[in-house]
Amino acid sequence: MPESPEVEALAEFVAANVVGRTVASVAVAFPKALKAGDPSALIGCRVAAVSRHGKLLDLALIGPDDRDAHLVVHWGHDGWLLWHDVVPLDAKRAGQATLMARVRLHDGSGFDLTDAGQWKALSMFVVSTPAAVPAIAKLGPDPTDPDFTVDDLARVVSGRRKQLKALLQDQNALAGIGNAYSDEILHAARLSPVVHASALSPDDIGRLFAATRGILSQSMDDRRGLAPDDLKDDKRANMRVHRRPGADCPVCGGTIAEIVFSGAAAQYCPTCQTDGVPLT
Incomplete structure (x- = not known):
């Protein structure tokens, strides 16, 4: 499973490529991956920030009506992200891994959420606040926090x-x-x-x-x-x-x-x- 150094680098990469862009579509290819919320609520939202909570990735979005939304990803054991400068039209493949979901932005770029494991454990949460995700609500202190002593x-x-x-x-x-x-x-x-x-x-x-x-x-x-x-x-x-x-x-x-x-x-x-x- 990716751990905090990899998820931190991933968050920085995703932020550099998606902040300020608007979500055009969200296709959930593996329905059991969606644990909370309605992905269609993200369509038309602008990505405001990308951050990490422990080993989870958090995309913070702002809707046209100024409402807050978050797409939180728990990677499970073998989950990951596949970036596309131009999202392919075929929504059935994600390299050698199983495609769990595909997010397309208005400029044509976007990313796939994938899982290469036998038991698909990648989870997605569409929530109004990250604290609504049980795994985040229960997190202990992050030892990389400068205030951690x-x-x-x-x-x-x-x-x-x-x-x-x-x-x-x-x-x-x-x-x-x-x-x-x-x-x-x-x-x-x-x-x-x-x-x-x-x-x-x-x-x-x-x-x-x-x-x-x-x-x-x-x-x-x-x-x-x-x-x-x-x-x-x-x-x-x-x-x-x-x-x-x-x-x-x-x-x-x-x-x-x-x-x-x-x-x-x-x-x-x-x-x-x-x-x-x-x-x-």
């Missing part, structure tokens, strides 16, 4: 008997981190993915804060300016431990290991993160 992180982890990797991915606890960046953050912080958050010392929390801010900020800088087609590949190419079991650790030269737990996998360095002890 180490004390805020301490409050998130305090008393939580939850494995640290799972907590980092919990959008109700922290917004924007998923499977890939949780591995990268824990490696940089030298923390085990399975340690309970409640067991962290103040020094551990300090390292976790620095790693979280550092990894996400650097990744946002790395992704900035890339087109949607390039974002995922660039993310994968810059992973240090995620999806690299068997490779050499770039810090200590040890071997990256993998553990599967709670239906998910984590990649980590035993030498850097678990005192040389492989997790089982």
